[in-house]
Amino acid sequence: MADAQLSDSENTLERYRVITLPPDFFYIPNFITKEEEESILQKIPAQRWITLSHRRLQAHPSTLTKNNTLLASPLPQWLEKPVIDRFKSMGLFDSTPHKAPNHVLVNEYNSGEGIMPHEDGSAYAHVVATVSLGASICLEITAKPASKKVDQENNISDNTSSQYMIPTRILQEPRSLLITTGQAYENLLHGIASIEVDEDLNAQTVANWDLLFDPTVFQKAGGRNERSTRVSLTYRDVLKVSSAASKVLGGLGRR
Numbered sequence: 012m013a014d015a016q017l018s019d020s021e022n023t024l025e026r027y028r029v030i031t032l033p034p035d036f037f038y039i040p041n042f043i044t045k046e047e048e049e050s051i052l053q054k055i056p057a058q059r060w061i062t063l064s065h066r067r068l069q070a071h072p073s074t075l076t077k078n079n080t081l082l083a084s085p086l087p088q089w090l091e092k093p094v095i096d097r098f099k100s101m102g103l104f105d106s107t108p109h110k111a112p113n114h115v116l117v118n119e120y121n122s123g124e125g126i127m128p129h130e131d132g133s134a135y136a137h138v139v140a141t142v143s144l145g146a147s148i149c150l151e152i153t154a155k156p157a158s159k160k161v162d163q164e165n166n167i168s169d170n171t172s173s174q175y176m177i178p179t180r181i182l183q184e185p186r187s188l189l190i191t192t193g194q195a196y197e198n199l200l201h202g203i204a205s206i207e208v209d210e211d212l213n214a215q216t217v218a219n220w221d222l223l224f225d226p227t228v229f230q231k232a233g234g235r236n237e238r239s240t241r242v243s244l245t246y247r248d249v250l251k252v253s254s255a256a257s258k259v260l261g262g263l264g265r266r
């Protein structure tokens with residue numbers, strides 16, 4: 012399954028695999044440049060934020076309907092270029108129904124903010140790509156309680172005999188790309204602790220330590236990452252898409 016999902020891009024991607032985690036997580040440092048990061052941050056429309064208790068977010072081109080349907084509409088240019096062009100050259104979404112992401116969630120976390128452990132669910136194809144902007148943050152990876160049996164079969168349970176580091180953290184540096192697909196999408200939860208400092212960061216406690224652009228930043232800070240505002244762009248392919256025409260004809264949800 013995982014192999015089928017990423018067959019075209021596997022060779023390019025393989026060197027970025029987080030080998031301490033169940034398949035498939037890939038962490039690519041410096042996926043975009045500082046100039047590109049700055050330009051994207053400037054283009055996030057200030058009037059589109061929806062404020063939640065522990066973060067704020069915006070959905071592009073729009074939020075999904077209550078039956079998880081996307082009303083067809085192009086993504087804004089600042090979310091297309093250069094990110095989606097790069098996904099295309101990697102073949103990242105080649106296996107998903109629309110062969111490209113059609114939806115992006117922009118999340119902003121100030122120091123002390125986070126997101127509860129969750130799974131991304133069935134509205135989306137099982138390839139998710141997250142670009143990090145502005146600052147570093149730890150994504151916490153835990154086993155899904157309801158999938159204990161599957162976990163045991165695949166050796167991804169919490170118990171110490173597991174070959175993988177679970178629970179663990181993925182440290183996302185600014186300008187990095189994190190790709191989640193396959194079993195990792197289906198069987199694990201992810202979340203961000205609502206804290207002001209990520210502590211005890213080292214090769215034993217951070218799953219992607221060997222893939223970081225600059226681990227010395229955290230070493231020099233005594234294994235600490237003082238949080239500051241971090242923005243993420245989460246690219247996905249929504250499975251159900253309704254054209255405006257079918258909506259007018261009363262066929263929302265019809266294809």
Ligand SMILES: O=C(O)CCC(=O)C(=O)O
Pocket residue numbers: 116118126131141150201243245
């Ligand atoms: O900000 C992140 O890296 C995670 C966001 C997330 O999990 C989501 O939007 O579903």
Ligand SMILES: [Fe+2]
Pocket residue numbers: 129130131201
């Ligand atoms: Fe998520």
